[in-house]
Amino acid sequence: MKKIEVVAAIVQDGEKIFATQRGYGEFKDGWEFPGGKIEPGESKETALARELKEELDMEVEIGELFETVEYDYPNFHLTMHCFLCKLKQKDYVLKEHEAAKWLLRSELNSVAWLPADLGLIAKLQEY
Numbered sequence: 001m002k003k004i005e006v007v008a009a010i011v012q013d014g015e016k017i018f019a020t021q022r023g024y025g026e027f028k029d030g031w032e033f034p035g036g037k038i039e040p041g042e043s044k045e046t047a048l049a050r051e052l053k054e055e056l057d058m059e060v061e062i063g064e065l066f067e068t069v070e071y072d073y074p075n076f077h078l079t080m081h082c083f084l085c086k087l088k089q090k091d092y093v094l095k096e097h098e099a100a101k102w103l104l105r106s107e108l109n110s111v112a113w114l115p116a117d118l119g120l121i122a123k124l125q126e127y
Helices: 044-056 105-110 115-126
Strands: 002-013 016-022 035-037 060-072 076-087 097-104
Touching: 002 044, 002 060, 002 115, 016 105, 035 044, 044 060, 044 076, 044 097, 060 115, 076 115, 097 105, 105 115
Parallel strands: 002 076
Antiparallel strands: 002 016, 002 035, 016 097, 060 076
16 A cells, blocks of 8 residues: 655744645645655654645644644545644635634534544543
């Protein structure tokens, strides 16, 4: 089975958490924490900062590793390293996503999360 390793940002602004809706590919329209693939030779933190800049023109302060999710999709195994992040500036630009929302922890279940991201929701609500 193909293996994919990615990083994802749990971006926080006060009590709210940032969620993005995929605008392309097999999982189009599903909601996720933004991020992407780690390039060869990149640290996880460098990859996350690069992906957020490329996809959202967003700059964050990358904090601690919150969780590493291992999830088997039908065609690949996903390893997703999820970091807690704080927003440095309020502006962002949707370059690859259809939509984005700031959600209170109590509202996290209001969107249709992708399966790998869904496992983080209960833990985030308790955090």
